[in-house]
Structure formats: C-alpha cells, structure tokens
Amino acid sequence: MPIKIADDLPARRTLEAEGVVVMREADAVRQDIRPLRIALLNLMPNKISTETQLARLLGATPLQVELTLVRISDHVSRNTSADHMASFYRPWNDVRDERFDGFIITGAPVETLPFDQVSYWDELRAILDWTQTHVHRSLSICWAAQAALHHFHGVEKHSLERKAFGVFRHHNHLPASPWMRGFSDDFCVPVSRWSEVRRESIPEGRGLQILAESDESGLCLIGDPARAFLHMFNHLEYDTLTLADEYARDGAGQLPAHYFPDDDPAQAPLNHWRSHAHLLFGNWINEIYQTVPFDLGEVGQAPGLAA
Template identity: 70%
Template sequence: MPIKIPDDLPASRVLEQEGVMVMRETDAVRQDIRPLKIGLLNLMPNKINTETQLARLTGATPLQVELTLVRISNHIPRNTSADHMATFYRPWEEVRTERFDGFIITGAPVEKLAFEDVTYWDELRRVFDWTHTHVHRSFNICWAAQAAVHHFHGMGKYELPEKLFGIFRHRNLAPASPFMRGFSDDIAIPVSRWTEVRREDIPADSGLEILADSREAGLCLLHDHRHRALQMFNHLEYDTGTLADEYLRDAATPEGSRLPRNYFPGDDPKQRPVNIWRSHAHLLFGNWINEMYQTTPFEMGRIGRHS
C-alpha cells in the first residue's frame, strides 16, 4: 500500500521519483480499509528534508498510512516558509482531540540548552503526556528521545567534549524484540549530536529495555514498554548526504567542523559517501509499523484506553 500525504507536499514528487507509491485523497476513500494514522511533530530546521525522509520510511510497508504533519502551536520556525507551514502543518493544539495509531517526534537543534530553557518545553511535555492517552505507539528521535526519557523517567543529558558525528557500529542487544526482527548483530547508524544519555541513569523500575548500543557512541535505541514508545537517540532516517550537508554547514562557521567519522571514503569530503544503513532504517520503521498494526484497536476511540 502507499502513503497518503497532501498532493502538493514537496515530498510527494521526491517519493514518486523513487518509486514509492503516493496515494491521492480521491483514491484513498475508495479503499474499504482503515489506514494507519501517523502524526509527525517535526522540530527539525530543514522540515522539507525531514518530511521526505520519514514519509519514505513510513510509506514503504504494505499498509496504507495517512501522515499528518504537526507543529508546536506557538513556535514560528525560522528555516521554513510560513506558506509551507500554513499549507501542510496543523498546530498540536488543533489535533490534540484526535487519536493516532503512531506518532513521531523528531530531534531539534536545542541540545545544548537545558530542557526547561527550550521555549516550547511546556507544550512538548503536554504532547508527551497526550501520547500516553491518545497514541498507540510513539517513536521519538534524537533530542526528542532525550527529552522523553527526561520527562517520563527523570534521566539527564550530558554535554560531550565534542560533537559525536559520523557512522558508528552498534550492537543488536535484543534480537528477540519485535522491533529488532531481522536485524544484523552489527548495525551501522548515523550519529550527530552534542549530548548523550547514559545507561547508568536508567531507573531500575522504568521498564526501559536497551535494544541497541555502541561501545563508542553509547545508548542508541530503547523500548519504553510503559509508554509504548521507541526512543532512538541517533538518525537511521538520514539520507546518504545528510551528514555531508551538516559538515559543510558547520565548516562555514567560525568554530569549523571535524570530518564525520567512518563516512567519507578515505576521509575525503570530495568523495560521495556510501549508504550502509538504509536497509536497517527501513527494517526498523517497518517493524514499528507492523507491531503497531498488529496491536492497535480498529476503533480509533479505543486508542490509549488499554494497556
């Protein structure tokens, strides 16, 4: 099945060129099935790229998915046009009465700030609590994952001496988990962050299960059973060139930028990187959507009302 997104969303053209089936509204209503309803709260600066990356992954399964783009209600993005936001995004205050099979919250460029100093922290805390009652399964990425384990479990984040940046090998610690089904023992995952959360801070009674970690990069993926959420601290959704774009952006600043590790062939930024994580990205999102499909109530009104 295809993914149902607004006809004029820039991601539509990109995904169609890649062979991903994109469903129009008129076609969707003719199918006598209930699509999986997934919301995307996009906090990333380059919203169009992030929309495309996550629509690609959620639209690659055999199930029909309806993607709703959501924004923080009172926050005005600086890097995306007001027309784009007004046309394709709905404020969370508008969708909070609705229920979703799945809800994704992305990272944000606010890692070095204390959580409480982020301008939209109070609303994001309400969003986290709302996912526990109005969402069947959540998927939080990078800073949003750090924020979620801080909000729900009181875990802190720690600033690193330098940016953790590149492709790092990770261990599959829970091959029996439905979310890790089909994963290799050794997984290459893009990492791009200034902070980390630590294993020793996981509360003993939290129900948090470590699914993947790295000896170099630390915690990567947690399953929060109690809140029906995956907490992904890294970026399997990244395109082949995303780290290169970040490197060039940072290199133009006074602070400069170190080369991303294990990324450019021969550490030569003129060489095109080789994508060795794409298959695992599709596998993780496919497993998440399959688990959601297998367990979500058919009646939307029952979502969030059962354990």
C-alpha cells in the first residue's frame, strides 16, 4: 500500500525513483479505507534526508500511511530552509488537539547537553505527555529515546569518551515481541551517538523490555508497554552512505567501525541492515493497524503495547 505525503515534498521524487508507491493527495481523498495517521517530529539538522529515510520505510509497509511533519513550535531550524519548513511542517501547537495512530520523534544533535539545557526541553516534555492521550503508538529514536526514558522513568544518560560510531552486531533478546517478529538472532545496526543509556540504569518493576543489545555498543531497542512507546537508541533508518557522510562532515576523524570494507574509506560500504530496518518499521505499523480503534476519537484512551 502507498504512503501519502505532500505532492511537492522533495522526498517524493526520491521515493518514486526507488519504486516506493507514493499516493497523490487527490487520489487519497477518494479512498474509502482510513489511512493510518503517522506524525514525525523531526529534530535532525538535515531534515530532508531524515524525511526521506523514514518515509521510505513507512511507505514500504502494506498499509496506507498519511504522514504529517511536525516541528517544535518556537524553535527555528538553522540547517533547513525557512521555505521548506513553512511549506511542509506544522508546529506542534497547531496539531496538539489532533490524534494520531503513530508518532515518531527523531534524534537531535544535543546529546552532550543535560536534558534541561536543551532549549526546547519543556515543549518536548509536554509532547511526550501529550502522546499518552493523543497517540496510539510512539517510536523514539537515538537522543529522543534517551529523553523519553528520562522523562517517563528518570533514566539518566551517560556521556561517552569516544563516540559510538559504526555498524555493530546486535542480539535479539525477545524474539516473541511483536516488534522483533521475523528478526534474526543477531543483526547489524548503524550507531552514531556520544551518549548512552546503560543496562544497569533500566529500572526494574516498570515493565521495560530490553529487546536488542550489542556487546560493543550497548542497548539498542527497549519496549515500554505502559507508555505505548518503542525506544531505539540507534539508526536502522540510516541510508547506506549516512555514516560516510558523517565521517566526511567531521573531517575524516573517527573511522566508523565495521562499516567500510577493510576499514578503507575509499571503498564503498555495503548495507547490512536494510532488511531489518524494513522489518522493524513493518512490525511497528502492523502492530498499530492490528490494535488501533477505527474511530480516531478513541485513540490514546487506552495506551499500552502488546507484550
């Protein structure tokens, strides 16, 4: 099934060229079936790349998805044009009275700051609380996952002396989870962060489920049934060359581990995670579809994920 996004969004051309089925807005209106309403709070600097990465995964699932792009209300993006933000993004204050089947919050380049020193921390906390009454299922990525666990459960993040950077093998700890359905016993995930949440920091008795973890880079996926959240500390959504672009951006400093063949940046990296990226997002969308009420007005009234 297709994904419905704005006709002029730059991601549309990329996705159509890749064969992802993208529905025109006029065609979507004529559909009798209710599409899933998914909102993306995009905190990443390169918003267009992030939009494309996540729309690609959402658009590959077998259900019609209507994607709404959301921004922090009072924060001005320094890396994306004002025209793009005005054309395609809605401030959260404008959507806070609406309900969504799914809500995604990306990472942000603020992980070295204490949470309360992030300029939009108060609004993000309000958004996290709002997901409990206006969203059926939520997904947090990288710094947003750390922020959500801190907000809901008081979990602290820890700074790293050396960036966790590369493609690392992860263990599937809970194959029976609906989020891990079909996953291999171990699988590769891109990692790029300067902080971490440690296993020993996860509180007991709150129902938090450690789904996937790496011997080298630590925790990756945590299920939070009581809060209807899936937390991912890493980046299954990354394109093949995203880590290479970050390596070049940082002046060819720290080499991403297990990424370039023979650790040679002159060689093109291979994508070892694409299939599991599609699997995770397909599982997330399927779980939403299987459990969400048809009436959007009932969304958020009974939060909680399947075990």
